[in-house]
Amino acid sequence: MQTKIHEPTQIVEVMLTHAEQADEAVKKQLKELYAQYKGTKYTVAVFLSGKRDLYEDTRDLLLFNRRRAAERAVQACKAAGQ
Numbered sequence: 001m002q003t004k005i006h007e008p009t010q011i012v013e014v015m016l017t018h019a020e021q022a023d024e025a026v027k028k029q030l031k032e033l034y035a036q037y038k039g040t041k042y043t044v045a046v047f048l049s050g051k052r053d054l055y056e057d058t059r060d061l062l063l064f065n066r067r068r069a070a071e072r073a074v075q076a077c078k079a080a081g082q
Helices: 024-037 054-079
Strands: 002-006 011-016 043-048
Touching (some): 011 024
Parallel strands (some): 011 043
Antiparallel strands (some): 002 011
């Protein structure tokens, strides 16, 4: 479990690996962390690691966004009468 505290934004960032998500000791630590920051202006944000390949999913998302942007550009040209 990795924890980062961002003072300017008042966010406590917690990153859990896939194995840590099922660990009871880690769950207890999270409850203690929530209790520690309850009533303060800090927000506890927990990020969970997934099972899928980050590189492939990011590549696929970028390719989709590029295609979608091109489609919208064509539609805008057609709507403008070009």
